[in-house]
Amino acid sequence: MPELPETTVISQDVYALAGGRSVLRAAVFRPDVTNVAPEEFGWRLTSRTLRGTGRLGKIITLDFGDVVGVVHLVISGRVLRLPAWREPDRMNTAVLEFDGDGEPLVLAFTRLWLGYFDLYEPDAVGDHPLIARLGPDPFSEEFTTGYLAQAFGRKANVKGLLLDQSVVAGLGNIYVDEVLFAAGVHPTRRADSLNPGEVEKVHAATRDILRRAIELRGTTFDSYHDAFGETGKYQHQLRVFARAGQPCLSCGTRIVKLKVAGRGTHVCPACQPL
Ligand SMILES: [Zn+2]
Incomplete structure (x- = not known):
């Protein structure tokens, strides 16, 4: 399962691919991969711009301004670039399509039923049950x-x-x-x-x-x-x-x-x- 280095790399990659682009559509395969209703997952992300990405422990954060994606990829979870939009399925459990010049950018977050892609208000991210109990980051000043x-x-x-x-x-x-x-x-x-x-x-x-x-x-x-x-x-x-x-x-x-x-x-x- 991705640990700190892999989570860091994926977070940076997602920004390199989708940073500054806005979401054309977003969907999840089944309700248990997110903390909101499946329809809400779509409308809360649509037309939001990805402003930044980060990492908290082994959790990826996706800053969409008014809403933050909190993504935990666990066993075999990956972010894949798909050639075109496709509806989420058992493997590609959350799919986001971004606008951009030229070809569309479609990212799939796989096997999320083992992890999740939750949506939080920006000031409530720290309330997420796993984030709330995280100790210091190894690269932080607190980690002495x-x-x-x-x-x-x-x-x-x-x-x-x-x-x-x-x-x-x-x-x-x-x-x-x-x-x-x-x-x-x-x-x-x-x-x-x-x-x-x-x-x-x-x-x-x-x-x-x-x-x-x-x-x-x-x-x-x-x-x-x-x-x-x-x-x-x-x-x-x-x-x-x-x-x-x-x-x-x-x-x-x-x-x-x-x-x-x-x-x-x-x-x-x-x-x-x-
Ligand atoms: Zn030895």
Whole structure:
């Protein structure tokens, strides 16, 4: 599922494609992909101009002025450019057509029954239940080593805390494994057992890995593609994720796969000692 880097790339791509254009028509396949009635989804977006796009955690925001689209793409969710308007269906769960010079621009948001495309008043976006509980963004000023040390002052395992969107917004299973490997911290460690140097390494690795992953346009592990239909390139940089049984790229020890916080977790037992 798209994590912070992939969400950033898709958000930027949607702006590159549709920024400054206005919506000719918009529709959803079924009522459960949005928080408004299907007819309302259409009329609230029609003739609005896309003024900007953003990201909050793993959520994409689409600024249409009087209304903001809050889009959560989860498992296999993508934004696709379609050659022409087509009514939404089970795969293309929300479809938006934009005006523009020359060819029409049609974007489909796929598999949204697993996620959503909600519409909010601009000043109410923070009331969205997932957005309301987001912790600091990893690139924000609030995300300091001091903040992280305080957030880690708990008995929970460090992986579980990093996956918790209220601790830090945007990390998911792939990047947490990579961050903990880079920091030399075993995912099952109790967060309150990390020394200040380890907290600093986790903090630095979080920013460093996410920044490089954005530069490489994300990780395509199963289905992620950007809005131009291209795969990311960060999967070639993964050091532990999905490498169970293969030698550690730093020390040659076999990477093992464990279950931590309910998720498949990849660890080098030598680089990340318990
Ligand atoms: Zn190793």
